[in-house]
Amino acid sequence: MLGLGHVGTTVAVAFACAGLRVHGVDHDASRALAVAAGRLPFDDEEPELTRALADAHASGRLTASTSLDDVRDAGVVLVCVETPTAPAFEALRACCTQLGAVLRRGALVIVEATVAPGTMGAVVRPLIEAASGYTEGVDFLLGHCAERVMPGRLLANLRRMPRVCGGSPAATRRMVALYRAVVEGELDETDWVTAELTKTAENTHRDVAIAFANQLALACERAGADFLAVRALVEKIGDRRVLEAGAGVGGQCMPKDPWLFHAACDPSTPSLVPAARAINEAMPDHVVALVEEALGEAKVALDGARVALLGMSYKPGSAEARRTPSLVVRDRLLSRGVEVRAHDPCVAAFRGDLATVLEGADAAVLLVAHDAYVRLSPADLARPLRSKVLVDARLVFDPAGARAAGLVFRGVGRGR
Ligand SMILES: NC(=O)c1ccc[n+]([C@@H]2O[C@H](COP(=O)([O-])OP(=O)(O)OC[C@H]3O[C@@H](n4cnc5c(N)ncnc54)[C@H](O)[C@@H]3O)[C@@H](O)[C@H]2O)c1
Known part of the structure; x- marks a missing residue:
């Protein structure tokens, strides 16, 4: 080996x-x-x-x-x-x-x-x-x-x-x-080339499909519609499936394998890969923009704010936290002067106590839909926060429910 x-x-x-x-x-x-x-x-x-x-x-x-x-x-x-x-x-x-x-x-x-x-x-x-x-x-x-x-x-x-x-x-x-x-x-x-194409196509297909979900989510926000409602109606046509929108795509293979596939494509013809990669890689910046907007509504400046990030792994239930969109969100916020507290129930480096992470923070940002977070109610999140701001990048919380709990709310795919 x-x-x-x-x-x-x-x-x-x-x-x-x-x-x-x-x-x-x-x-x-x-x-x-x-x-x-x-x-x-x-x-x-x-x-x-x-x-x-x-x-x-x-x-x-x-x-x-x-x-x-x-x-x-x-x-x-x-x-x-x-x-x-x-x-x-x-x-x-x-x-x-x-x-x-x-x-x-x-x-x-x-x-x-x-x-x-x-x-x-x-x-x-x-x-x-x-x-x-x-x-x-x-x-x-x-x-x-x-x-x-x-x-x-x-x-x-x-x-x-x-x-x-x-x-x-x-x-x-x-x-x-x-x-x-x-x-x-x-x-x-x-044969070799069929095996090579199969492996690279698997992750490219997923990356492109997630990029479409993210683009639909951004369009919903811009047009004032709700991603989940649109998706449910689209999927009423039997063979249409729209994946989850979110904070981006991470892990060891997903962000890289589409480029391996792309290397085999004719450079003189259009390719989906660069567009899909650009959409997925822009999602962490979009999440940061939502955090800034929500904090602004709560009259809190991004520079100096204290923000709790919930979820650092690349997907729910995983302990893998290398090359994740959550790390990009964290680094972008740190570079904007934010005091970041990161938590993840599955990743040893971020396991800490959730209550302590949330206590006194200005905003909670849900980045990964781990079971431990999905079980929380908006009120559970609102109680320990100093400024009552919730940004949901994984479409877990109902916007109306969050607002009813007194939270300023922003969510990926949640047009107002
Ligand atoms: N990590 C995953 O979850 C995963 C899943 C599916 C496929 N893959 C693919 O499997 C391959 C390996 O991935 P990985 O995550 O194990 O990589 P890795 O970086 O963890 O390990 C690669 C190892 O190869 C060693 N190495 C490099 N050149 C060598 C040489 N000339 N002689 C001896 N050792 C050498 C490196 O020192 C390193 O320890 C990649 O093609 C990756 O895309 C990875």
Whole structure:
């Protein structure tokens, strides 16, 4: 296993727990050392993975180091390094070249990292062939099987999600036999580029659909209508579904994968991706504008105001708080002189006491619809606040109910 990040560690642990001998390699020594010692190499809360990693370590089947020399004898090599930008893919390119130098004849190489459509054929295969002197399909097999895991339940996702195995028939036959040891979901066989397009299209589709919901929400605010009412009426036509509007899109993959998809599109034709990304990335600024407007109505200046942010993770119930719109809202408010108090019941760094966070704040801003917040009434929120301001970025609270509780209210998608 090359790359012991969130995904690589999970895959390594799953195979070791299934009885295979696994050696993980990461050029970040702290990650390799952590896995070699049976500890998670990152801070996130992954209770199931933590337990399984300790078991795999105890079994002696999972080892780790920083040297690619240690995979010289491997019959299967999985590649799970970071792939933030196409077509650069610096980590992936370096990894393919290093792997080519040590690859055993007859090995199966599987790229699990998410890549732009066309990357397997244009980047991965030539780099491994050049470094090894081997020919793909003759001396080694090459497949693509992107991961679909989500932070917070990495191991459970890996086991249950269906997977797309891309490659030649000889490669996909071996991939299906391998993955069957750890994946309960369906295993579909196809070619590289279909597998690459499928993975990048999944997250692009969602990002574009959320962007439409956000654009509809902004139009509702501008025109004086309510997003939820409009959406309910649109959805009366059986096959129309509008996703949730909100503070934006976050997480490790959603903001990046559409750009990988976009890299494969004809640059001379219009693309949805830049527009969708721009809409979703503008939502945190829109939330800040709503906070400023609501505080203004309550005669409180943004500079110097004390604001409680409720929800810092990328979605309800998740402990993943990297690259979230909530962090963007927090940073924008801090740069405008706001005293920010951030809370999240699921994220260790923000867990604190909700009552203390709200006590004496000028405004509460709901950014993630965690159960703990959805259960609150507008009166529960109004009571501890110093200035009675509520901004709801997740369409949880009824505007009339909030106003009846004495709150100045603004909400994404809530036209007045
Ligand atoms: N994080 C997720 O939830 C998730 C979900 C689905 C798919 N993915 C995809 O999986 C891939 C990996 O994501 P991640 O979150 O695990 O990334 P990560 O950044 O957590 O881990 C990548 C690891 O690879 C290591 N690495 C880089 N180059 C290397 C090399 N040449 N040799 C050895 N190690 C090397 C890095 O040091 C790092 O530890 C990406 O393509 C990502 O898009 C991620």
